[in-house]
Amino acid sequence: xxxLNHNQIDAGKLGKAFPLIFSGVGPQGKFVRxxxxxxxxxxxxxxxxxxxxxxxxxxVEEGSIKGLAVILPECVWDGGTYTNLIVAAVDHTKxxxxxxxxxxxxxxxxxxxxxxxxxxxxxxxxGDILMEISDSEKRAPAEYLANLKKKNLLPGxxxxxxxxxxxxxxFNPGSKSANFDFRKNDDLSVYHYTVARASAAGPWxxxxxxxxxxxxxxxxxxxxx
Numbered sequence: 001x002x003x004l005n006h007n008q009i010d011a012g013k014l015g016k017a018f019p020l021i022f023s024g025v026g027p028q029g030k031f032v033r034x035x036x037x038x039x040x041x042x043x044x045x046x047x048x049x050x051x052x053x054x055x056x057x058x059x060v061e062e063g064s065i066k067g068l069a070v071i072l073p074e075c076v077w078d079g080g081t082y083t084n085l086i087v088a089a090v091d092h093t094k095x096x097x098x099x100x101x102x103x104x105x106x107x108x109x110x111x112x113x114x115x116x117x118x119x120x121x122x123x124x125x126x127g128d129i130l131m132e133i134s135d136s137e138k139r140a141p142a143e144y145l146a147n148l149k150k151k152n153l154l155p156g157x158x159x160x161x162x163x164x165x166x167x168x169x170x171f172n173p174g175s176k177s178a179n180f181d182f183r184k185n186d187d188l189s190v191y192h193y194t195v196a197r198a199s200a201a202g203p204w205x206x207x208x209x210x211x212x213x214x215x216x217x218x219x220x221x222x223x224x225x
Contacts (some may be wrong), residue, residue: 006109014107015118016078021047022113036115040064040094041075041087047094050115054097057085065089066181071142071165083123099124141178141195142167144204155209155222156191157182176200177207188214 011017024033034050041058042065051059056069069088074081082103102125107116142165148154149161163184177196184191194208209222 004107006111009107009109011109011114011116013118014116015105016116018115018117020050020108020110020113020115023047034115036096038078041077041082041085041096041100042070042072049093049095050101051093051095052098052101054095055099056088056097057082057100058087058097059090059093059095060087061094062089062091066166069167073162073164080119081122141204142180144195145180145193145206148206153225154193154206155224156211156220157184163187189219 018036018038021035021037022033023035035047036050037047039046040048040060043060048058065087069086072082072085072087074083075085076082082100085100101117103119103121103123105116105118105120107118108114109116145154145165149157150159152159161182161184163182166181166183167178176199177194180193180195182191182193183189190212192208192210192212193206195204196207197204206224209224211219211222213219
């Protein structure tokens with residue numbers, strides 16, 4: 001982090017400028033929530049909170065996505081291509097999070113109410129884990145499914161299938177099962193997976209895999225290898 005004299009910076013080298021809108025009223029009537037008027041990472045949400053306290057890539061309002069969160073293998077945002085993003089659904093806000101901002105050189109010019117983003121990476125920073133939800137305990141079942149897919153062992157999907165993974169149920173440390181959905185690009189079917197473990201310290205295993213159509217009805221239940 002560096003503090004710059006805003007009268008002496010070359011804005012042309014800082015990337016794209018995003019005007020900051022301050023919304024909400026704080027002490028002495030001051031506006032306190034910095035927003036940018038821009039499309040979200042998924043869906044059509046606009047007026048995104050710049051949330052440096054959110055440790056994933058972004059947030060959307062409940063109902064904007066199916067389930068509690070989604071992993072986006074690839075996303076185009078404002079002309080830039082990004083990979084392996086995580087966006088979660090919450091009940092109160094739409095936001096860009098710290099993991100997304102970290103893919104850029106970020107400059108805040110508060111006197112002129114402007115944020116500059118200069119993309120430095122399409123993927124997460126080195127050391128950031130693709131399927132991080134909040135800690136290793138919670139991301140383990142998602143990583144287990146990703147490894148099955150990479151090895152061509154995930155029923156209904158090949159290692160080359162592209163799409164988005166949705167977290168259908170959130171789980172706490174010690175939980176013995178978790179549910180995920182996968183939606184292929186250009187395919188209206190949904191591929192569902194339940195993973196489970198015998199104990200809180202045990203390994204994750206694929207317990208059930210099935211496919212539903214656009215009407216939500218069962219198309220096929222897959223045998224578990």
